[in-house]
Amino acid sequence: MALLGALLLAFAFTTSSVCWAHFVVEKSSIKVLSPLSLRSKHDGAIGNFGVPKYGGILVGSVAYPGKDANGCEAFDGDKPFKSKSSRPTILLLDRGGCYFAKKVWHGQQAGAAAVLIADNIEEPLITMDSPMESTDADGYIEKIGIPSALIERSFGESLKEALKKKEGEVIIELDWRESMPHPDERVEYEFWTNSNDECGIRCDEQMNFVKNFKGHAQILEKGGYTLFRPHYITWYCPRAFVESNQCKSQCINRGRYCAPDPEQDFGEGYDGKDVVVENLRQLCVHRVANEGNRSWVWWDYVTDFHIRCSMKEKKYSKDCGNNVIKSLGLPIDKIKRCMGDPEDDVDNEVLKTEQELQIGRGSRGDVTILPTLVINNVQYRGKLERTAVLKALCAGFKEGTDPPVCLSADLETNECHENNGGCWRDSNVTACRDTFRGRVCECPSVQGVQYKGDGYISCEAFGPGRCAIGNGNCWSKSQKGRTFSACSESQLSGCSCPSGFHGDGHTCEDVDECKERSACQCDGCSCKNTWGGYDCKCTGNHIYIAQHDACIERNGSRLGWFVTVLVLAAVAGVAAAGYIFYKYRLRSYMDSEIMAIMSQYMPLDNHNPPEVHTDVQPLRGGTTV
Structure with missing residues (x-):
């Protein structure tokens, strides 16, 4: 009965999108460089495991095993396909017989740098996925670190034919530089996931990714480098089965939004509707946090919820989720309003939007695999692992606009370790710099001093402070x-x-100044060369004056002293006469000038006082009033 319910839900989703859905396979450019007769370009569908070299290229020599060409068994010997030349080996294998991932794992163990799997029929390319449920998958899926791609049958046959003729190496170039578009200086990406932690390998994979990638995601989001959106897949129950126990236990809003039973057993544990409600809560956490300019808090909530509200510990509940929301300082009332009432027979705005987004548009195909990462509207293919995903995100930036986290040691290709990457080097200063795109020969900046040059042959320190480096x-x-x-x-x-x-x-x-006759040319001079200079000496009781290249007597004669004293006396006499002239002649002249000026404004003692006229008449008796 549980299986029937799951099939009904799966059927409902399939029929809902079959009319207009289309599946777009991510393609990488494959170019045959040699032999000339085979030079051409081809497409390849990137495998959904391993680590595609987004943003970079790989040039290698093709190898095809004589037997066991499907790669389902480990190859004999220690790295039998490791290239004997300086080029890496790109191993060509046939499709069929076992999982794609197992073929690539065996190729990696045999020394291949990449694996191409030739299709066994002529058909449109599909995405090679890793096993959903396999006991032996746990041993190698996470260990695959090389890229892989599925190629068309006709292309594979042409490569095999060229190798069979033994006309020389078959060299191809795998180019991932345009596999990830980079339209502007901001990368937009979305992560399709769910809150169920009881679905086996895939649930463990996605939760480990969230926990490990949280730091990088929040740095990128806070710096404005990325725009992130979480998404959750839901199904719906056909109207004819809305009243069934299966739909009631796995769906909310009267069968509109459903999720499979976590334990695949309707009789125990949690129901699918519990998962749908928590998915909705996590979507609203992101929406409300984004409104408060704290969109990165979603990563904290999901991580904390997984730890504190685990299904395994029977803590997966509404109350536990609300406690996590409160601990992060989010407005719980807003989140409740965003979620709405799961029992209402109406469309839920948030979940309805999610169902519409599941259908592929443009370069992005339908979301059919969980978890799925979409970067700049292109589905990411490769291992869901912190460093691999960060490389893909960084490839989504235009070159030169990469944020600092894209230049971290985690993403270095280590090409500078071998022969300094062919770049300029002097002592401990090198122009070689590793990036996730490969090595760059660029004159460095050391202790604030910039070097200038082509980075390959020469670099020269430039500017103030350069002498200290x-x-x-x-x-x-x-x-x-x-x-x-x-x-x-x-x-x-x-x-x-x-x-x-x-x-x-x-x-x-x-410079030997004495030999070049550029110093000590005076009469009686003798020259001795020193390192970085010279010494000049004069004969007798003379000293050398370098500024004039001349010798003068160290002790003067009596006549010289007499003349010197006479000259000094004359100078002193002139100075005394000048002083007397200033004190008496010049000073008296200045005084008379000053008195003449002052007499115009006030009476002086040596002048008669002015007459005073009055209108008062004398009184009789000689008295005046």
């Missing part, structure tokens, strides 16, 4: 306690030998 790649030497350098802080670039040396700045030789 390897002496600016200029000549420098110490000898007898003295150090000279061809690097000058006053020069932004270039090297020039210091005074006393000649050369190109990268090598400098001492």
Whole structure:
């Protein structure tokens, strides 16, 4: 009965989308480089396991096993398909006999850098998926670290024929640079998942991914580099079965939104409707958090809910979910309003949108595999693992706009480890830089000093402070306690030998000033060359004056002293006369000028006072009033 219910739900979903659904297979570009007669381009459907080299390329030599060409058994020997040349090996295998993933795993063990599986019939390419339920899958699925692709039967036959003729290496290029579009400086991605943690391998895979990728996801989201949306698949129950126990236990809103029974047993444990309600709660957590500009909190909620509200521990419940919401400081009332009433016989706005989004549009196919990651509207193919997914996200950025997390050690290709990647290097300074796209030869910046050049043949320190980094790649030497350098802080670039040396700045030789007759040319001078300079000596009781290249007597004669004293006395006399002239003649002249100016404004003592006129008449008796 449980199986019948599951089939009904699956049938309902299939019939709902068959009219307009289409499945789009992600394709990588495969180019045959050699032999010339086979040079061409082909498509390949990327396997949904392993690690596709999104954003990069792989050039390798094709190998095809003589027997056991389907790769269902481990190959004999220690890495029998490891390339004998410097190129990696791309192993070609036939389809059929076992899981795709097992073929690729055996190819990886045999030393292949990538695996191509040739289809056994002419048909449209499909996505190679990993086993849903397999006891032996647990041993190798997560260990596959190489890329793989399914190719058309005709292309596979042409490769086999070229190898059979033994006309030389068959060299092909696998190009993933355009497999992930990068329309602008922001990557948009969505993750199709569910809250059920009792569905075996796939549930464990998706929950481990959420926990491990949470840190990267939140860094990218907080920095505005990405726009993330979670999604959840739901089915619906046909109207004829809405009143059945199966639909009532697996669906909400009168059969509109359903999920399979977690334990595949309707008689015990949790029901499918419990999963649908929690899926809805997680969608509303993201919606409400996004409205508060905290969209990254979804990762915290899902991680905490999985730990605190596990199905295995019988804690998977509404109350447990609400407790997690409160602990994260989210408005629980808003989330309840977003969820609506699961018992109402109406459409739920949130879940109805999810069902519509499940149908493929544009370059994205129908979502038929859980979990599914969609990046820039293209379905991601490969292992759902932190580093592999981060590489794919980073490939979604235009080159040069990558966020710092895309340049971390986790994503380095380590191509600089071998022969410095063919880039320039001097001592501990190198122009080789590993990125997830491969190595880049680019002159570095060291301790704030920028190097300039082509990155392959030359790099030169430039700007202030360059002399502190390897002496600016200029000549420098110490000898007898003295150090000279061809690097000058006053020069932004270039090297020039210091005074006393000649050369190109990268090598400098001492100049023998005595031999070149550029010093000590005065009479009675003797010259001795030193490292970086020279010494001049004068004969007798003379000293050398370098500025004038002349010798003067160390102790002067009596006549010289007499003349010197006489000159000094004359200078002193002139100074005294000047002072007397200033004190008496010039000073009296200035005083008279000052008095003349002042007399215009006030009476002085040596002038008669002005007459005073009055209108008062004298009184009799000689008295005036």
